[in-house]
Amino acid sequence: MTQQKTDATSDKNTGPEGGFVSDYLLYLLAAASDVASAQFHAQVRKAGLRVPEWRVLACLSDTDGAMITQLARQALAEQSRLTRIIAQMEERGLLIRRSDPADGRRVRVYLTDAGRALAAELVPQARRHEAALMEMLKGNEGAQLKPALKSLLAALDDTADQRG
Amino acid sequence: MTQQKTDATSDKNTGPEGGFVSDYLLYLLAAASDVASAQFHAQVRKAGLRVPEWRVLACLSDTDGAMITQLARQALAEQSRLTRIIAQMEERGLLIRRSDPADGRRVRVYLTDAGRALAAELVPQARRHEAALMEMLKGNEGAQLKPALKSLLAALDDTADQRG
DNA sequence: GTAAATAATATGATTTTTCATATAGTTTCG
DNA sequence: CGAAACTATATGAAAAATCATATTATTTAC
Numbered sequence: 001m002t003q004q005k006t007d008a009t010s011d012k013n014t015g016p017e018g019g020f021v022s023d024y025l026l027y028l029l030a031a032a033s034d035v036a037s038a039q040f041h042a043q044v045r046k047a048g049l050r051v052p053e054w055r056v057l058a059c060l061s062d063t064d065g066a067m068i069t070q071l072a073r074q075a076l077a078e079q080s081r082l083t084r085i086i087a088q089m090e091e092r093g094l095l096i097r098r099s100d101p102a103d104g105r106r107v108r109v110y111l112t113d114a115g116r117a118l119a120a121e122l123v124p125q126a127r128r129h130e131a132a133l134m135e136m137l138k139g140n141e142g143a144q145l146k147p148a149l150k151s152l153l154a155a156l157d158d159t160a161d162q163r164g
Numbered sequence: 165m166t167q168q169k170t171d172a173t174s175d176k177n178t179g180p181e182g183g184f185v186s187d188y189l190l191y192l193l194a195a196a197s198d199v200a201s202a203q204f205h206a207q208v209r210k211a212g213l214r215v216p217e218w219r220v221l222a223c224l225s226d227t228d229g230a231m232i233t234q235l236a237r238q239a240l241a242e243q244s245r246l247t248r249i250i251a252q253m254e255e256r257g258l259l260i261r262r263s264d265p266a267d268g269r270r271v272r273v274y275l276t277d278a279g280r281a282l283a284a285e286l287v288p289q290a291r292r293h294e295a296a297l298m299e300m301l302k303g304n305e306g307a308q309l310k311p312a313l314k315s316l317l318a319a320l321d322d323t324a325d326q327r328g
Numbered sequence: 329g330t331a332a333a334t335a336a337t338a339t340g341a342t343t344t345t346t347c348a349t350a351t352a353g354t355t356t357c358g
Numbered sequence: 359c360g361a362a363a364c365t366a367t368a369t370g371a372a373a374a375a376t377c378a379t380a381t382t383a384t385t386t387a388c
Contacts, residue, residue, distance in 0.1 A: 062183030
């Protein structure tokens with residue numbers, strides 16, 4: 001998103017003081033994700049990738065040979081979008097698709113050398129950026145952020161399980 | 165995003181076990197935002213709004229008469245997109261645009277009665293949904309989530325200030 | 329073994345979103 | 359005052375995302 005500052009009055013990303021929005025959990029989550037990602041996503045684009053492509057690359061560098069559906073879930077993108085992103089990345093030579101011999105419906109995706117090289121460049125950049133963020137959070141309540149997020153995700157996954 | 169479960173093997177939204185992604189702050193933020201918002205955003209769409217429209221509505225219900233740029237920042241959307249969203253919402257009679265008498269460049273946006281009515285319906289729904297989420301987080305580390313997010317946002321806003 | 333049900337991916341058509349830039353209004357400052 | 363510089367919003371063209379559904383493969387239940 002990466003907005004400039006343009007407001008004449010206040011100037012923060014925190015929404016109206018004391019209103020509903022500025023203390024609303026879903027707003028805080030979306031805003032934090034947005035603002036925290038902005039700088040690094042700029043680096044991603046400089047490296048010639050769009051954000052969802054970077055996510056796919058990172059997921060594959062963790063789990064090479066993942067399925068489309070799996071990647072869609074992990075990269076927080078919809079399946080049909082993933083299909084097209086994978087197609088574009090394949091054209092660019094970053095990965096290859098191979099149908100799973102054990103189940104012909106499945107398409108497994110593997111990084112090429114070029115893809116692995118790009119991941120080897122970007123993942124460390126991501127780590128460094130993350131380290132800088134974590135540094136900023138030292139001391140205050142921000143230190144609890146990761147565990148708190150994991151706790152939320154775990155809780156939500158559980159309720160999803162219950163509902164089937 | 166709201167994915168279904170489709171993976172044959174694991175089945176959670178947490179990414180590959182033990183890899184880079186599953187412990188990466190920007191992933192945790194994006195995933196948490198995505199998953200936590202999914203249910204409520206479904207309600208938003210049932211009410212006939214898209215997510216950015218709901219955000220605009222919520223912001224206006226906090227701060228009626230906000231500028232386009234202000235709304236773009238608060239609703240985490242790009243300016244040109246906001247312009248179009250506002251235009252569509254105006255056509256639907258949810259709000260009106262009036263140019264600021266004090267500065268003719270600015271467009272101030274005001275909720276109509278219909279817009280206010282819709283906000284009066286959705287904001288309480290949002291509060292209830294949030295309350296349910298907070299309930300899930302009681303006890304564990306999730307309880308620290310809001311303060312941690314605010315701390316992150318504050319830290320990021322500060323660095324943005326420093327850089328001008 | 330086969331029909332129905334289910335699952336994984338792909339695709340066409342439409343709607344959104346973005347990017348760059350145009351347009352219009354305001355401030356600065358010589 | 360008047361020309362830059364800047365700010366706020368709008369808009370055209372292009373790219374991306376979404377939705378519904380098609381296609382292909384597999385499993386289930388008889």
